[in-house]
Amino acid sequence: DAKTTQPTSMDCAEGRAANLPCNHSTISGNEYVYWYRQIHSQGPQYIIHGLKNNETNEMASLIITEDRKSSTLILPHATLRDTAVYYCIVRVIEGNTPLVFGKGTRLSVIA
Amino acid sequence: DGGITQSPKYLFRKEGQNVTLSCEQNLNHDAMYWYRQDPGQGLRLIYYSQIVNDFQKGDIAEGYSVSREKKESFPLTVTSAQKNPTAFYLCASKEGLHSGEKLFFGSGTQLSVL
Numbered sequence: 001d002a003k004t005t006q007p008t009s010m011d012c013a014e015g016r017a018a019n020l021p022c023n024h025s026t027i028s029g030n031e032y033v034y035w036y037r038q039i040h041s042q043g044p045q046y047i048i049h050g051l052k053n054n055e056t057n058e059m060a061s062l063i064i065t066e067d068r069k070s071s072t073l074i075l076p077h078a079t080l081r082d083t084a085v086y087y088c089i090v091r092v093i094e095g096n097t098p099l100v101f102g103k104g105t106r107l108s109v110i111a
Numbered sequence: 112d113g114g115i116t117q118s119p120k121y122l123f124r125k126e127g128q129n130v131t132l133s134c135e136q137n138l139n140h141d142a143m144y145w146y147r148q149d150p151g152q153g154l155r156l157i158y159y160s161q162i163v164n165d166f167q168k169g170d171i172a173e174g175y176s177v178s179r180e181k182k183e184s185f186p187l188t189v190t191s192a193q194k195n196p197t198a199f200y201l202c203a204s205k206e207g208l209h210s211g212e213k214l215f216f217g218s219g220t221q222l223s224v225l
Contacts, residue, residue, distance in 0.1 A: 034212055043201050043216025044154070087153070091212060098144050098169065099212055101154035 002027040002090040009106040012082075018075040020105050022088030025069040030092050033064060035073045036101070037084040044087065044101065047073065078109045114138065117202050117217035124189065124196060125225050132187045132220045134202035142205040143185035144214070147171060147198045154201060160185055189222065197224050 005023040012018040024033065035047040048055055048062045050071075055062045061074040075082050087104040115136040124130045134143065142161045146154040156169030160179040174193025179185055185204075189196045199221050203214040 032212070036214075041199070041219065041221075043203065043219055044214070045216070046213045049212070089212070093212065098156050098159050099214060100156070101146070103151075103153045 002031055004088045004090055004102065006086075006088050006102070006105045008103070009108070011108050011110055012075075012078045014080060014109050014111050015077055018078040018082065018107060018109070020073040020075075020086050020088075020107065021070065022073070023070045024088070024090045027068050027090050028092075031090050032093050033062065033071050034089040034091070034099070035060070035062065036087045036089065037082075038087070038104070039081075039084045047086075078107075080109050080111060083107060083109045115202060115204050115215050115217040117200075117220050120218065120220060122220055122222045123225050124222060127191045129188055129190050130222070132189070132200055132202075132222070134185045134187065134217060136183055136185075136204045136215070138204055138206070138215060139182070140204035140206050140215070141182070143179070144203040144205075145169070145175075145177065145185070145187045146201045146203065148201060148219075149198050157187065157200075196222055198222060 002024050032049050032051050034049040036044040038044040047059050050062045064071045085104040085106050087101050118133045144159040145157040148154050155171050157175050158177040160166035163182050166179050176188045199219050201219050202217045205214050
């Protein structure tokens with residue numbers, strides 16, 4: 001599975017859009033980009049995933065660059081409840097081995 | 112409500128003692144996982160099971176044991192051989208091998224050594 005690089009931490013003002021970047025320059029054609037988040041002292045929660053097209057659901061939007069070497073998770077109107085660690089993971093769908101979670105980006109939403 | 116339940120939320124272990132962390136799911140998922148998380152770190156895989164009566168070691172299986180006798184249950188035993196067991200333990204499940212990578216996690220167990 002391709003390696004990902006995320007900033008260690010970010011701040012965002014409440015009500016503004018939070019844009020979380022992820023670099024995955026070695027991504028292969030059959031690898032998807034997954035995003036999870038972990039609120040303090042809880043288990044991670046699935047957010048969204050995509051292959052090459054932009055994706056949107058009730059939680060967030062995922063923008064993947066045309067060359068697929070990077071992506072951005074967008075929380076359109078961040079709230080204090082969005083304060084969490086966000087993990088970007090790249091892997092083949094239906095892989096035989098479990099997901100690997102790195103250190104992620106710690107997002108702090110500030111009132 | 113369907114979900115994955117871990118218990119207890121907090122657990123204390125004495126030196127030389129084995130302790131068992133419970134993980135139960137009513138999602139009818141085939142695959143279940145145990146991860147360990149140390150402060151400020153990512154998750155590290157301990158054991159996983161893709162089907163009943165079968166399980167595989169993860170990256171840090173030493174000092175841990177598991178069983179998968181029932182589809183809905185995947186208990187983790189932290190043995191006395193695990194010299195640094197203090198950590199946050201997370202259990203997860205997934206519908207099956209061919210269901211993508213959408214994991215459902217429990218709320219975790221914080222294990223501390225007395």
